[in-house]
Amino acid sequence: MSLHRVLVYGTLKSAHSNHSVLTESVGTQRLLGLAETVSPFPLVVGTALNVPFMLYARGQGHNVEGELYEVDDAKLARLDALEKHPVFYERKLEKVRILHCNETVDAWIYFITKWADDFMDKSSAPLVVFHENGEGSGRPFLSGRSRDSVTPEEGMQMYVDVIGHPPEGSPITHRVFVYGTLKKGQPNYSVLSDTEGTFRPRGSARSVSRFPLVVGTQFNIPFVLDKEGEGEQIAGEIYEVDDRKLEILDALEAHPILYERRLEKFVMDDSGVTSGAWIYIIHKWKDAFLDTCSESLASYSTDGTHGRPYVDRIAREKLMNEKEINLFREIMGYDPREESYENHSEKR
DSSP states (O other), X not given: OOEEEEEEOSTTSTTSTTHHHHHHSSSOEEEEEEEEESSOBOEEEETTTTEEEEBSOTTSSBOOEEEEEEEEHHHHHHHHHHHTTTTSEEEEEEEEEETTTTEEEEEEEEEEOOOOTTTGGGSOOOOSSOOTTOTTTSOOGGGXXXXXXXXXXXXXXXXXXXXXXXXXXXXXXXXXXXXXXXSTTSTTHHHHHSSSSOEEEEEEEEEEEEEOEEEETTTTEXXXXXXXXXXXXXXXXXXXXXXXXXXXXXXXXXXXXXXXEEEEEEEETTTOOEEEEEEEXXXXXXXXXXXXXXXXXXXXXXXXXXXXXXXXXXXHHHHHHHHTOOHHHHHHSSOTTTSOGGGOOOOO
């Protein structure tokens, strides 16, 4: 087993948000003391998330102060994963000075080695030491939000803001809130679990805003209506999905023709953290459609108290073909694939 010295200068420090990655993950670590880089480097706080970055521009900035740790191979691998080395940060061996004994030693430091032309202009002035409460920079880490509240889209935008593009080979992920037949144990869960692309459950959640959740049409389909402030806070599940899975969900929900996918805020049941996620909402319907709907619900199940079990998609397609039923016309009063919405006066 090899041991490695690592200088941490940002959120991995004691009493900072990611310190638990050092103390609670697999592997060993030992604090050797406070230390500073022998060479000056720019330590800046940047992007909308106010993240600390040390830029590999020797001779600029200051001698950066941090904490020096001795870690084993497993812990170093965990730090590499956190910093996305070498795709985003790059781990480089540099000279650091241990402050209590003035000894100079080699240590690994995670640097940004490539950055967009305008990144420095949008970042704080170079710092000597980073404080995630914003002391010295005026930019508190994540603007005081919790780590769990950061959406994959915000995380990916951070990379774009720093290096000008997403990291090569990094899949873009999205959070999606599902409230109906896509939930675990419901009729269309297999669209999440058994189709192309990746998905990962993040937990149960409830919408911050109230919306009507109803069961409608002769096929007993659950819909959230675009009438914010009416109905209930909706219970559901949040999943993290990649681009391919999101495309499949868009196709299932006929986005943006029937359902519209939009970002809303949700409160996670386990942590109470508020997080953004996509939700599919019906945004156009004819007046008569509401006559086919159940009372507004707070939570959906196909065998719920509304007494209207979902009609399986295969059975539904068969009935629609046999009886020449157009689902778009039943909900919206016209088929937007064939006609312009502006030609119809009957709207929600």
